[in-house]
Amino acid sequence: MTGVEGKIIAITGASSGIGEAAAVELAARGAAVVLGARRADRLESLAGRIREAGGRAEVVEMDVARRADAEKLVDTAVERFGRLDVLVGNAGMARTSPVRDLDVDGWDAMIDVNVRGVLHGIAAALPVFAAQGRGHLVTTVSTSGLKIVPNQAVYAGTKNAVRTILEALRQESTDGTLRTTSISPGYVRTELVDDVEDPQIRAQMQQSMADFGIDPAAVARAIAFAIEQPDDVEIGDLTIRPTIQG
Numbered sequence: 001m002t003g004v005e006g007k008i009i010a011i012t013g014a015s016s017g018i019g020e021a022a023a024v025e026l027a028a029r030g031a032a033v034v035l036g037a038r039r040a041d042r043l044e045s046l047a048g049r050i051r052e053a054g055g056r057a058e059v060v061e062m063d064v065a066r067r068a069d070a071e072k073l074v075d076t077a078v079e080r081f082g083r084l085d086v087l088v089g090n091a092g093m094a095r096t097s098p099v100r101d102l103d104v105d106g107w108d109a110m111i112d113v114n115v116r117g118v119l120h121g122i123a124a125a126l127p128v129f130a131a132q133g134r135g136h137l138v139t140t141v142s143t144s145g146l147k148i149v150p151n152q153a154v155y156a157g158t159k160n161a162v163r164t165i166l167e168a169l170r171q172e173s174t175d176g177t178l179r180t181t182s183i184s185p186g187y188v189r190t191e192l193v194d195d196v197e198d199p200q201i202r203a204q205m206q207q208s209m210a211d212f213g214i215d216p217a218a219v220a221r222a223i224a225f226a227i228e229q230p231d232d233v234e235i236g237d238l239t240i241r242p243t244i245q246g
């Protein structure tokens, strides 16, 4: 299969930011999208907009930290649309602070969502992909795992854990039935840092996003680019950042 049209695509973290933009972009290009996140009201409103524009969308209220919820997302795609072509493991959170602040609860939360959450998606999707003989895993990692900076130690660590897992999975899956893609965005204008606890770090990151963050639609187009390639072409790693980001 080439292109986006007709593909069945499940997206975690579809209630805002990059996931929401990806849902809009992919649905506009003719994919059926299955939208997962905890804020069901946001998902319902997004699904409504997609359907009004002539697209196909289903909503699954889910928490990626729960394995059963990831299975619910994948099962919904298969039950409603007959298969799953792509899982976009995009849900994520950032609790940035210096390591010395010992925000252990924040570390745990990031590990649960950014690492376990992606693994739960992989565990739910791989059996379906194996039965179909084809499938594509796309994840949203980060440039913070490429250029290491202060205050993002654990966040970057979770993103690099996912990058590593996907690369090993890629090497284990060279029979042509599985594609893996890690997208590394730089600053994107979203709600990601709104929950950062340290007010100074939060304000600084929000300011950077406002000053030079790119539109989430740009990352959505990068996700679509990886998905639209023919089955024998795998976009492995893709970095997309503001032109002026250092």
Ligand code: NDP
Binding pocket: 012, 013, 014, 015, 016, 017, 018, 019, 036, 037, 038, 039, 040, 042, 062, 063, 064, 065, 090, 091, 092, 093, 094, 113, 140, 141, 142, 143, 184, 185, 186, 187, 188, 189, 190, 191, 192, 193
């Ligand atoms: P947002 O905060 O706008 O979106 C995060 C999404 O993840 C929301 O839809 C949220 O939905 C969902 N989410 C968070 N926790 C859970 C959970 N436990 N279960 C299910 N869904 C969850 O930020 P972005 O769009 O920026 O973030 C998307 C991804 O992009 C993240 O992985 C982030 O790390 C990554 N990224 C973002 C960058 C940026 O500058 N914005 C840069 C690099 C990477 P809900 O709260 O409804 O559950």
